[in-house]
Amino acid sequence: MIDFRYHLVSIVAIFLALTVGIVLGSTVLEPAFYKSAEETTSSLRQNNGNYLSQISELQTRENGNDSLVTAHLSDLVRGALPGERVVLVEAPGAPAGLRDPIEDLVTDAGGVFAGRVSLTDKFIAADQEAIVDGLANSLAPLGTKFPDEATPYDKAATVLAGAIVTNDRTMAGRENPTAMGVLDAFQSAGLLSMNGAPGQRSTMAIVLAPAQAYEDENAVEATDAVVSVAAGLDALDLGTVLAGTTVASGAGGAIAALHDTGEAASNVSTVDTVDMAAGRAVVVYALREQLTGRSGAYGVGSGSTSFEPEAAASPSPAARG
Known part of the structure; x- marks a missing residue:
């Protein structure tokens, strides 16, 4: 005790x-x-x-x-794209506020702004993929054979590109007789809207990336659809630039997705500073560089190699096509 x-x-x-x-x-x-x-x-x-x-x-x-x-923007780009016809293709969610500045810049550079094709949210919706595929197959020119691995958006990009761009300057400003009704059919299906005369074909294209990366369960496929459109245009014209902001070159963005592809990444130029005046000038410089057969990734975000292209020699009319 x-x-x-x-x-x-x-x-x-x-x-x-x-x-x-x-x-x-x-x-x-x-x-x-x-x-x-x-x-x-x-x-x-x-x-x-x-x-x-x-x-x-x-x-x-x-x-x-x-x-x-x-x-001084008009002075910086003056004469960069003499006589080239340029069409603007907007991805779903692209910033509408950049339409007029881009149109003005093309004109200041000596080019002709053909018009605008705005892809809708419906174009990239998962439940519309079969419709996109069906339209692409039915509207493709007779004898067209798509690669076995082609996605519905690869096919649609090829068909749409045939209706709005050409790599033959003698055909610029004219409608493609083998693509009559393509734009109207996609518009009637609610997949795009138009402004101006995009059907009078252009020699060059600017694809405007979404202002924000897609975030829903179909985000990867939707972003890949934008990349397909840019690649499809570039395959049939004299040069295409995918333009956006650093959001587009960041994770999940369209520019980042393009950089992760093979052939498209080496052919389509990118600019991730389109929200800056200097960046919009770079879009014109990148188009001009495309006429020499070169491409690059320009801007300040991930994947960019420099802010702008190196000073280029005068483009050769036969450099591409």
């Missing part, structure tokens, strides 16, 4: 000692702890303020640079 009481008292004494030690320790350390925390907080606030100032300064400089480039 005595031993039990002895051990019990000893245990209680140990816990009391620990408690007193913790209280005394925290009392002694408290001022130093609070002082250190206050100093750290103050330092973080100062650093945060410095970073915000730097960001604000960089944004001001960027806006100033963009304003300067915008003011």
Whole structure:
């Protein structure tokens, strides 16, 4: 009984000692702890303020640079695309605010803006794939043989490209007699809308990527459809550029998806700065480079090799086609 009481008292004494030690320790350390925390907080606030100032300064400089480039944009691209006919193809979700700037830029470069084809959300919807495939097969010119591995969107891209682009300048501005009714059929099915005269074929194309990466369960297939359209146009014209923002060159974006392909990645040029005035000038430069038989990945995002193409020699009329 005595031993039990002895051990019990000893245990209680140990816990009391620990408690007193913790209280005394925290009392002694408290001022130093609070002082250190206050100093750290103050330092973080100062650093945060410095970073915000730097960001604000960089944004001001960027806006100033963009304003300067915008003011001289027509001079920067003048004569870059003399006589070339250019069509704009918008992916579902492409930023509508870039339509007019792109049209103006093509005109400033000496080209002719043919019009616009805007693919709808229905075009990339999973439950419409069979309809896209059926239209492509039924509207393909007589004798057309698609590769066995061709997807519905590969087929549709080929058929649509035949209706709006050509690599023969003598055919530019004319409708393709073997593709009559293609655009109307896709429009009647709710798969696209048109503006201008895209059916009067162009020699070059700009594909405008979605403003945001697709995120639903059909996102990969939808993004691949945009890549197929760009590749299909490039196969039948004198040059195609897939243009977008750094969102498009990031994970899940159309430009990133194009870079992951084989032949299309080496043929279709990309620009991921189309939301900047300088980037829109680069779109024109990339088209001009395509006329020399070269392509590249331009911008500031993942996969870009430089901001703009190297200064190119005058394009040869027979460089592509």
